[in-house]
Amino acid sequence: MIRFENVTKLYDNNTGLADVSLDIQRGEFVFLVGPSGAGKTTLIKLILKEINADSGSIFVNDTDVTTLTRKEIPAYRRELGIVFQDFRLLENKTVFENVAFAMEIMHHSREEIENRVPQALKLMGIEGCSERYPGGLSAGEQQRAAIARAIINKPKVLICDEPTGNLDPDTAFDIMRLLSVINSTGTTILMVTHARDIVDRMSKRVITLENGRITGDHIGSYNIGSRAGMPAGKTDPGLKIDFDWSGGGQG
């Protein structure tokens, strides 16, 4: 689903990514961890085609991202769902309009929009916030709205850039629960995070980046090597049960 082949990206001779290769399969839930400046953001920006790689190839959904022209980028991005740490909701649009916007750019009919948006909001548990503006929502509600927008077009890949970074632990776990549900429907999720506790409790594949290189790729906890030996690219079926904080605090 997401494949990097010997990708290198330099910023004024500082390494962003150095010869990175990775392969994320359809339906996987992958954490991307590492200290600040390790190259996580660079990797996400490369996937979003916000920046271009100096060398190597990137494939997402069988699209060769490195050869995309500027004109092809919008259509490509519509196939991805993106969730940011700072939510990035349109401040002067209501929650409904924010989610609807993602459908409007695909030229969906009004009818379809009015049918699907409330469903997504309900799935995220914020159906009551439909007509409110982002400024009046709690952080958790805003992130739910952002996730609703990200999944409204049923993307095959969901990119999450520290989605819980601005949330309190209880709300963060709520968001993770939602992401797990989305993942269980077959959506591939790549999530950048610093939240050690979340990574530990989810027991999913963890790719560690340091100084622009992949220094770890395993299934298990944040601590490198704790479950070493589990081949990357396969989800441990037993770990899904680990996910049991559905009763956690509400955002």
Added chain:
Amino acid sequence: MNRFRYACGQAVKQLKRNKGMTAASVFAITAMMLILGLFFVMIVNTGRIADSVRDDYNSIEVFYLDKTEKTEIMQARDDISKWPNVKNVKYRSKDQAMKILKKRWGDSGYLLDSLTENPLPDSLVITVKDIEKAGKVAKKAESLKGTEDIRYYKDTVDKLIRFTNGLEIAGIIIIIFLIIISIVVVSNTIKLTVQSRSEEISIMKYVGATDWFIRGPFMLEGVMIGTVSAVISAALVAVIYGRAAAAAGDGLVKVLSVPMVSAWDLSLILLAVFLVMGAGIGALGSMISMRRFLNV
């Protein structure tokens, strides 16, 4: 069509929601256009007054020697009327000239009655099209057979030409400056509006909106702001100028025998110019200001 309607709907919605910014933009652009409009009106009127003053001096009078035959003069009249830059040529007999002189002398006109012989010569009055080239016509006329003298307000005309040309150039320079300032002010206003929403643009890009999908509503917002400002400023100019013309107009008509340009005509011209300018700068300004933010 559907997409255009969508863009229009979005534009109206955003204008309403960003009321403060909308009002500020309309205010800045209206103020700029108002100043431009008032100056334009002033310059148009000054030009018109200058033109009418010049028209009073656009004639050359050629005096003939007494011995010159009338047929000869009439022949010269026909010839001269074919010259370039000649509007018309009128024959003025010595009797007519005397009548004019008596009239000009008014109450003292009777003094001329004591003359036993009319000392005034026959003459041709040449009206030129372009006063600046009157000198050439005067020279040529003077060299004709049988002429005694010519009367042509050379110094006055030269001074007048210099003065009115200077006035016109100054007016054009001021207008150009004002137009440049208006464009800068309007584009800056738009730039600020767009900048305050750069985040919004980048989010739209991340979600996968095409450049035109984002640009459309923004450009329409620019066009709407420009149009509203154009209408308001043209209306204000009409009102202000209308009142000024009503107050000063009568006086000016008496002194200079030039009616001021009608407020209605001017406002219509200004409205057309402002609409093109406002909508054009609004659309183009938005497009240019957005370019930077669309590269995400």
